[in-house]
Amino acid sequence: MIEKKPIIFLLLATATILVGTIITMVLPFRWINDPKLAIASVKPYTPLQLEGRDIYIREGCNNCHTQTVRPLLSDTERYGEYSKSGEFVYDQPFLWGSRRNGPDLARIGGKYPDAWHVKHMKDPRSMVPRSNMPAYDFLNRPLDTSLSEKKMKALKFPYTPADIQALQGKSEMDAIIAYMQKVGNDIPWRKTGKTEVLGEMKNPFQDNMSVLPEGQKLYAEHCAQCHGIELKGEVGPDLRDMDQPDAKVFASVYSGIAAGGMPAFGDTLGKERTWKVVTYLKSVHKH
């Protein structure tokens, strides 16, 4: 009996463990990251982005933020296009995470302008009321670039001396924001996934003064961080005296303005609440 032969027992136990290991862990190397699944537009990290990614790892951001959008309605509607394996070929290590104490970040790239991130990192609750994210004001310190070139070499990422030179004077904040803006933004999903509103659009609350208080409240919660509580503008432009038709304002809020860094609020607000914000915005004048 093998219960009397410890060495044979040990070998048998090892063999038993290796069966599942080989089939589900070793063999998939043959299929995962297959060149056929490669996405041409997905590029390696620049030295600044890589330093930012290392700060993300150092601070343990992955303990609260995932980076995988699952092909499920509640994920794709909320975060964007679902994640594809070809998007992660330069990720050593992967940063998919396991718990969403905060939102998924797989599609954070290009969602907000840099200035939004700076304010949010400095004081998260000033941008997202009641958020429980720690403040990362201390990232304003200078970036340590002593390993940058070695890191690029270790990962075999292309770079030029000018790229390394460009790191001089950068802060850790610059680096992590450069990384944030790259995450999930290598495929043109924002363009293809953009909601085009078709047909004639009419504001259901036009001239309906009763929705103004709610519109104002929504503005304070979702818009004031960038446009100021008095709509005078800060990160985003001044919104007073807007002479655009309601439908155009609606489209800007609902789908965002990619070129200007305006995020889309359709997934957050839905149609009805967006119209209420639009009604409020149109009601505010300089005098």
Next chain:
Amino acid sequence: MNQQEGYADDIVKGFVIWSMVWGLVAVLVGVFISFQIAFPQLNFPPYLTYGRLRPIHTNAGIFGWGIGSFMAFFIYITQRLTRTSLWSPGLAKAQLWLFNIVIALAAVTLAMGMNRSKEYAELEWPVASLVVVLWVIFAVNIVMTIVKRREEQMYISLWYILATLVGVAVLYLVNNAAIPVSLTKSYSAYAGANDANVQWWYGHNAVAMVLTTPPLAIFYYFLPKATGVPIYSHRMGVIAFWSLIFMYLWTGAHHLLWAPVPDWVQTLAMGFSVMLIAPSWAAVFNGYFSMNGQWHQMRENYLVKFLIFGITFYGLQTLQGPSQSIRTFSAFIHFTDWVPGHVHMGTLGWVSLVLFAAIYYTIPRLYHSEIYSIGLANVHFWLVLTGQLIFSITMWIAGVQQAAMLNATNPDGSLHYSFIETMVELYPYWHMRAVGGVIYLAGLLVFLYNIYQTIAGAKTQAVAQRA
């Protein structure tokens, strides 16, 4: 007594005591980070943020408290089941030193942000290399003791011990493969979806080889010791053992359901996870049937209470786990608080209850005395049980609520809540969890006091006898 038989028991004492120290650290940090989630002002960057402290909590729990006490009891159990003294007590002494150095280094380096980011494999390569040295020293000592044993037949606990030794070695080496950049920085040797698949093969089998097979070895040894009657079925133990270590290794990808890894890997993981109910429950039934005619001991013998509640939580854990590994249910609760609720039933309920029993059993014997207070042991039991149940049940409710909110849609098909709207509703649950954690901590302090008094009492007694 033990010393007369030449067993290396001083080293067991060392490991037990240090594992309790690290266990206290794990729970203290755990309680602190549970407050940080509820009150973000409690983050003190750069060193004391949730992001840096959570790995310290998990590493102190799994490696400090878990592995530390497993080392203690593997050494204790192996000597007795082989009727042989430890192959090299000197090596074991070095192992204890190295163990404490590694855990302390882990805590310091993680606080400094030296972190590989892979869960339960966060330690940077120099520290991880020391872990490998530590494990080799340990494994060689145990295997050599078994090889030169005086008892021919190996009892079931020894099988689980041997499987643990080889399993942890394979998992740790593969998942920690790294490309070093400097002494404090390295990158994973694998990329993207491959890295994810390797990581969760490791992560889930750390649950197998650290949080299942060692406590089972300890359970199979101490339950008969505590009750005085043998285990119900040796044959059931054989079947359960081989099927458990065969099936576990297929299931890692149930952590990656709906993620971009091949579908067939996910499906296999799902199927094998459900199949794992059988060997898991074979161990549970083996425990329950061993209690035939002995159930009165649940009232009379506090050790049995810890062990039987422990195996019961193991049973619940191995039903809940497979249910979570089903695609549809995973889609709902994955990434929510449900999962920490699940994990803590296993770690606080199953693993820790069994370890408490083992410590209560061995410490008085190692120090030739009686436990200081059975009353306090009962207080300890009810406090940790209450704390853990508050924690887990609160988190399950929180998880289901958030999942339901995240999935709620408007009549036009758009989502009803933004992420932050679902998150702010979790604050009351996070407060409750922190309360559960504090109650658990109180129970742990009662336990430590009881053990301290037992040891202190034994020492004064010994001095009195000598005088």
